[in-house]
Amino acid sequence: MIEVVNLTKRYAGHRAVNGLTFRVAPGEIVGLLGPNGAGKTTIMRILSCYMPATSGTARVAGFDVFTEADEVRRHIGYMPEHNPLHREMRVRDYLKFRARLKGLGHGRSRERVDTVLEQCGLADVSKRVIGQLSKGYQQRVGLADALSHEPELIILDEPTAGLDPNQIRAVRQLIKDLAGKHTVLLSTHILPEVEVTCSRVLILHEGRVLADDTPRNLEKLMSKSGRVVTEIAAPLHELEDVFEHAVEIDSFDLSPAEGDYIRCSLTARPGLDVREQIFRMTRDRDWKLRELTRSAHSLEDIFVRITRPNQEDEV
């Protein structure tokens, strides 16, 4: 659906996108993840034909974004960052206007507007003025607009920015419901979002792809050097002694917890799982054990590690 080869965009002085290459297959939900300034918005603006790239090619649905811009625009629904809307218009009028702009006929646009109003849960507010709606509803209006001409590809730039948790959940559900019927490319710097919604993640940093995989694989990649948290009731100095002599444990951190327990955060040597060993140790010494978990590395860790490679991860 999307084919980007060696894409570069230079602004005066710096490169926002730097020799980027990636593909997106039809039906995928792909998340572009990266810190602010990683080039997410620039990529989306190029793909939506708002501005051209400095060099390289990008094709959407088989059409070149530079030479066949009109065809490309017919095949994509784009919701820019901050979801700009004509705030003084009514929801239905706005969607109708947008559908007409996208070349839908009179009857067809009415039909489509009715469909997307239903699909995005806007039927009740269709006569309200957009500016008076809550942000969550406004976001749905933006989404409904992106969907109105049944595009094959939907590009969403930070679709959940500025929403409250309930609204975020609703918008994410809407995006998930699009899977299968549409290809979705969304950008975000919020990690749980990609974990929840996307089937693939591209991590961007300074205009390059640093990682390209499913969220689950990326997590696996990271969990090899797992961290274990455990709470044990034992004398402090004995615990220190044991951990210091265990060769499998790289570093540890002890802090008193409720009751007699001591909370231990252990970092094992890469590739090792020390949980069994700890259980055996407490059983042998007759210490009480009330928690033993391996903290799964969230995407957050991956993100921090990948985008700030020279700093030791402080987790």
Added chain:
Amino acid sequence: MRVWLTLVRRELAGYFVSWTGYTVIAAVAFLFGLSFYILLNQLNLSESDQPLTEMFYDSLSFFMWMILLLASPLITMRTFAHEKFTGTFETLMTTPVSDLQVVLAKFFGSFFFYLVLWSPLVGCLFIVRHFSNDPTAIDPGTLGSTLLGIGLLGALYMALGCFASSLTRSQIIAAMIALVLGVSLYLLSFLSYAMAGQTGWMMKIFNHVSLVEQMRDFARGVVDIRPVVLYLSLTVLFLFLTLKSVQSRRWK
């Protein structure tokens, strides 16, 4: 074409769903009322063999130009600047609409609004004719040429304003640029007055760009093809510059 009409309708509607349109219309209607009152007073004082439109222009050219110079930046300032400011420009430009269609829609949207703004003038003149009991006070020819002049000048000032608006994200800056360009164009007329009596190529040029004198001709019922060509070509020039300014995001 269908898309273009949708855009024009949206542009026009934009004036009427916010307060901008009504405020400008109210202000201009007030100025018309004042000038109409003065015109009636003059008619009561003395007889005149001038066409009513020329009288209107002659004694009240101050009003006419003030309305044109002040109202046009207010009409056009929002066209591009507002959309750029709110970001809707991006959603607009990512639909299958060409840059030219957008520029022409913005231009014609503001131009139609400008025409709406002037419609009370026609009403005023007809009222005068009705009460003067003289059907020749307004003949269709002079009225037509006056309106043609107003229309052409309007087209030029709207194109100029759209260009100013396409340069910036701020409506205030857009209005200021449009005002300065518009007033400069208007002041060129006074150069020809200042240099009256001189001969030479400079004088010739300034005589050709004397908007005030040209508009007086229109009001008198004289349609000279030279100012028509001048206004139309300047309008096209500014629309072309607007188009280039809109396209500039591609190579910036």
